[in-house]
Amino acid sequence: MKFHWKDPLEPTVKVCPKCGGKLGQTSSMSGWMTPEYYYCEKCGYKGSVYVEIDAEDYMAANKKDTQQVTGSNDNS
Ligand SMILES: [Zn+2]
Numbered sequence: 001m002k003f004h005w006k007d008p009l010e011p012t013v014k015v016c017p018k019c020g021g022k023l024g025q026t027s028s029m030s031g032w033m034t035p036e037y038y039y040c041e042k043c044g045y046k047g048s049v050y051v052e053i054d055a056e057d058y059m060a061a062n063k064k065d066t067q068q069v070t071g072s073n074d075n076s
Pocket residue numbers: 016017018019020021040041042043044045
């Protein structure tokens with residue numbers, strides 16, 4: 001995964017720093033003092049640390065993953 005500064009107008013996705021899964025944002029329902037608190041649906045990570053990537057990169061990575069799985073039996 002690359003880190004680079006991009007146009008701030010581009011849409012970004014916050015992903016898990018551990019597994020790269022998409023993060024959900026919790027509201028302040030449990031009285032946390034941190035303004036932003038995230039959780040990962042994949043690995044169960046919880047915290048205020050996240051990785052921000054381009055929405056396009058995120059979707060492209062997910063697509064590539066799927067294609068690798070479906071095309072992995074091409075070993076003639
Ligand atoms: Zn995760």
